[in-house]
Amino acid sequence: MTLIRNFLKAGNTGSLLLLIAVLFSLFIANSPWGLHFEQILSLPFGWSGSVVDLKYPLLAWINDGLMAIFFLLVGLEIKRELLKGELSSTQKAILPVFAALGGMLIPALFYFLFNQKTETAAGWGIPMATDIAFALAVISLLSKRVPASLKIFLAALAIVDDLGAILVIAAFYSGAIHWLSLLYAGIVLALLILFNRMGLRSLAWYLVPGLFLWYFIHHSGIHATIAGVLLALSIPLTTKKGPSPLEKLEHALINPVHLLIMPIFALANTNIRFENSMLEQLGSPLSLGIISGLFLGKTVGVSLFSYLAVRLGLASLPGGSRWSHIFGLGMLAGIGFTMSIFIAMLSFDQPLTISTAKFAVLIASLLSGLSGYLYLKSIGKRAS
Numbered sequence: 001m002t003l004i005r006n007f008l009k010a011g012n013t014g015s016l017l018l019l020i021a022v023l024f025s026l027f028i029a030n031s032p033w034g035l036h037f038e039q040i041l042s043l044p045f046g047w048s049g050s051v052v053d054l055k056y057p058l059l060a061w062i063n064d065g066l067m068a069i070f071f072l073l074v075g076l077e078i079k080r081e082l083l084k085g086e087l088s089s090t091q092k093a094i095l096p097v098f099a100a101l102g103g104m105l106i107p108a109l110f111y112f113l114f115n116q117k118t119e120t121a122a123g124w125g126i127p128m129a130t131d132i133a134f135a136l137a138v139i140s141l142l143s144k145r146v147p148a149s150l151k152i153f154l155a156a157l158a159i160v161d162d163l164g165a166i167l168v169i170a171a172f173y174s175g176a177i178h179w180l181s182l183l184y185a186g187i188v189l190a191l192l193i194l195f196n197r198m199g200l201r202s203l204a205w206y207l208v209p210g211l212f213l214w215y216f217i218h219h220s221g222i223h224a225t226i227a228g229v230l231l232a233l234s235i236p237l238t239t240k241k242g243p244s245p246l247e248k249l250e251h252a253l254i255n256p257v258h259l260l261i262m263p264i265f266a267l268a269n270t271n272i273r274f275e276n277s278m279l280e281q282l283g284s285p286l287s288l289g290i291i292s293g294l295f296l297g298k299t300v301g302v303s304l305f306s307y308l309a310v311r312l313g314l315a316s317l318p319g320g321s322r323w324s325h326i327f328g329l330g331m332l333a334g335i336g337f338t339m340s341i342f343i344a345m346l347s348f349d350q351p352l353t354i355s356t357a358k359f360a361v362l363i364a365s366l367l368s369g370l371s372g373y374l375y376l377k378s379i380g381k382r383a384s
Contacts, residue, residue, distance in 0.1 A: 013258070013259060014133055014137075014257075014258025014259050014262055014263070015133050015134050015137035015258075016137075017258075017259060017262075017263045018133065018134070018262050018263050018266050018337075018338075020263070021263035021264070021266040021267040021270075022266045022267075022270045022362075024267060025266060025267045025268070025269075025270040025271045025272075026270060026271070026272060026274075028271060029270075029271035029272055029273045029274075030273055030274055034271065034273055037271060038271070040058065041057065041058050041059040041062075041268055041271075042057050042058070042059065043057060043058050044056065044057055044058075045057075045058055045061060046061075053219070054215070058268075059268055059269075062264060062265060062268045062269075063265070063268075063269070063342070063345070064218060064223075064224040064225065065214075065224070066261045066264060066265065067225050067228075067261070067265060067342065068214055068224055068225045068227055068228040069228060069253065069256075069257060069261055070225070070228070070257050070261050070262065070265070070338075071166065071225040071226070071227075071228030071229050071232075072210075072228035072229070072231055072232050072249075072253065073228075073232075073250065073253045073254065073257045074159075074162045074166070074228070074229065074232075075166075075228055075229035075230070075231070075232025075233055076232045076235070076246055076249060076250045076253070077159055077162075077250065078159055078162065078163050078229075078232070078233075079232055079233055079235075079237060079246065080237060080246060080247070080250065081156060081159050083237050083238070084237070084238075085156075087156055087159070087160070091315070092156075093156075094309055094314045094315040095153070095306060095309050095310070095314075095315035095316070095317075095318070096153060096156035096157040096159075096160050097160050098305045098306060098308065098309035098314070098315065099153075099157050099160075099301075099302045099305055099306045099309075099326075099329075099330075099333075100157045100158075100160035100161045100164060100302075101160075101164075101301075101305055102300075102301035102302055102303075102304055102305025102306070102308075103128075103130065103157070103161060103297075103298050103301045103302040103305070103330070103333050104128040104161065104164045104165075104301070105301060106293075106297045106298070106300050106301030106304070106305075107127035107128055107293035107294060107297030107298055107301060108124045108125065108127065108128050108293065108297075109297065110127065110289060110292045110293040110296060110297040111123065111124045111126065111127050111289035111290065111292075111293045111297075112124055112289075113289075114285040114286075114288045114289035114292065115285045115286065115289045118285050118286075119353075120284075120285060120286040120289070120347075120348070120353065122347045122348070123286065123289070123290070123343075123344060123347040123348065123357060124289075125165070125168045125169070125172065125173065125343045125347065126289075126290050126293070126336070126340050126343050126344050126347065126357060126361065127289070127290050127292075127293025127294045127297060127298070127336060127340065127364070128161075128164065128165060128168060128293075128336075128343075129161060129162075129165045129336050129338075129339030129340045129342075129343060130157070130158045130161045130162075130298070130333045130334075130335060130336060130339070131158075131335045131336055131337040131338045131339060131340070131365065132155070132158035132159070132161075132162065133258060133262060133338070134335045134337055134338075134365065134369065135154060135158055135332045135333060135335045135369075136151065136154060136155060136158070138332055138335065138369050138372060138373050139151055139154055139329075139332055139372075139376070141373065142373065142376055142377060142380060144380075145376065145377055145380025146321075146325060146328075146376055146380060147318065147319060147320035147321045147325065148320075149318035149319040149320055149321060150318055150320075150321050150325050150329060152318070153318045153321075153329070154329055154332065154333075157302070157329075157333065158333070161333070162339070165339050165343070166226065166229050168343070169223050169225070169226065169342075169343065169346065170222060170223065170226050173223060173343065173346040173347065174221055174222040174223050174226075175221040175222075176221050177220060177221045177222070178219060178220050178221050179220075181216045181217075181219040181220040181221075182216070182217075182220040182221075182222070184212075184216040185213055185216035185217045185220055185227075188209050188212050188213045188216060189213060189230055189234065191209055192206060192209055192210070192213070192230075192231065192234035193234055195209075195234070196234050196235070196236050199236070200236075201236065201244075201245050202245075203235075203245050203248065203249055206231065206234060206235050206245070207231075210227070210231040213227045213230060213231055214227040214228070214231075217230070223346065232246075235249060262338060265338065265342075266337075266338070269341055269342075269345065269358070270341065270358060270362070272355050272358050272359055272362075273355070274359075277352070278355065278356055278359050281356045281359075282359075282360070282363075284356065286353065286356055286357060286360065287356060287357075287359070287360040287363075290340075290357060290360035290361055290364055291360050291363055291364040291367070293364075294334040294335075294336045294340070294361070294364035294365065294368055295331075295334050295364045295367045295368050295371075296334075297334075298330055298331070298333040298334035298336075298368065299327065299330035299331050299333075299334060299368075300330070301330070302326065302329060302330035302333050303323075303326055303327050303330045306326050307323070307326075322379075324379045325376065325379070327375070328372050328375045328376035328379065329372070329376075330372075331368050331371050331372030331375060331376075332368065332369065332372035332373075332376075333368075334364060334365070334367070334368030334369075334372070335365045335368050335369045335372075336361055336364065336365055336368075337361060337362070337365045340361045340365075341357075341358055341361055344357035344358060344361065
């Protein structure tokens with residue numbers, strides 16, 4: 001519970017910074033400095049030689065490097081919840097797992113219905129993701145108008161959702177596989193697992209090999225951010241005395257990720273230059289698929305699959321909550337900002353298509369967040 005409270009606290013402040021970064025990025029993109037900003041993001045950094053190749057544009061360092069740290073935190077949260085948190089038993093896990101599954105499958109289906117046999121069909125993963133920071137920030141604004149158990153349920157749902165997004169990225173949005181690099185990555189991962197089995201507690205035993213794991217994963221064709229998740233799963237959680245290495249690292253990463261890494265990601269990746277063609281594109285299959293998937297598909301998927309889990313006797317509603325709360329929670333799950341934009345950039349190559357997808361994600365997330373907040377606030381008033 002302490003980690004969840006810390007996450008909510010950091011998430012609230014981080015969400016405000018994230019919003020500021022989004023607005024500032026949009027301002028820059030639509031100002032005379034927009035072209036200069038893009039040039040800065042394209043500047044190469046690093047070093048490249050005959051043995052080591054580490055020279056990439058600044059934007060690549062942000063999306064492949066900094067976001068690997070974001071995924072490391074996500075992986076730590078997933079492992080903790082699976083071993084000793086809200087997903088640690090079948091009874092606890094069934095409802096958020098069902099809800100997250102519905103919240104991934106139904107939005108993907110909505111997108112598919114609009115985009116089947118089109119050039120944008122590959123973007124089906126975009127509306128599957130929930131932005132855990134923004135969603136938790138919105139529900140925390142409701143304070144006592146919603147049961148505390150609902151906030152924990154949303155956190156567990158979003159964590160399962162993140163796991164699903166990670167698997168989707170690894171399976172469907174990676175490049176051609178370079179098997180030798182993948183073999184080296186497997187050797188490093190085996191070494192990390194060995195350190196875990198040996199009971200080594202110092203984080204240096206994991207973080208230093210983790211850098212090599214990132215490098216080999218990056219060169220293998222699998223998206224580099226997956227290295228963060230694999231590293232997280234190798235770090236020990238249970239120890240005899242004091243906080244575990246996993247808990248220490250999670251505590252250390254919460255603030256940097258929410259207060260620095262995610263705002264930097266937003267600043268670099270939401271620099272959308274508004275054009276008349278983008279407004280026209282709101283009626284395109286791409287935009288309709290993303291907006292309907294996040295705004296409607298998430299609500300339908302989370303509500304329907306939660307109902308099935310309870311109706312089949314597999315789970316029960318969170319303490320003090322009603323079906324109207326689950327419906328409102330489904331709306332908030334449609335806030336897909338960070339992960340949805342990330343998947344959009346992996347899905348397409350054309351700048352206009354990427355900008356259109358980002359714009360649709362922004363609109364869908366705004367609709368979902370505002371609707372979910374107002375709806376849950378209204379039923380909170382009626383209950384009080």
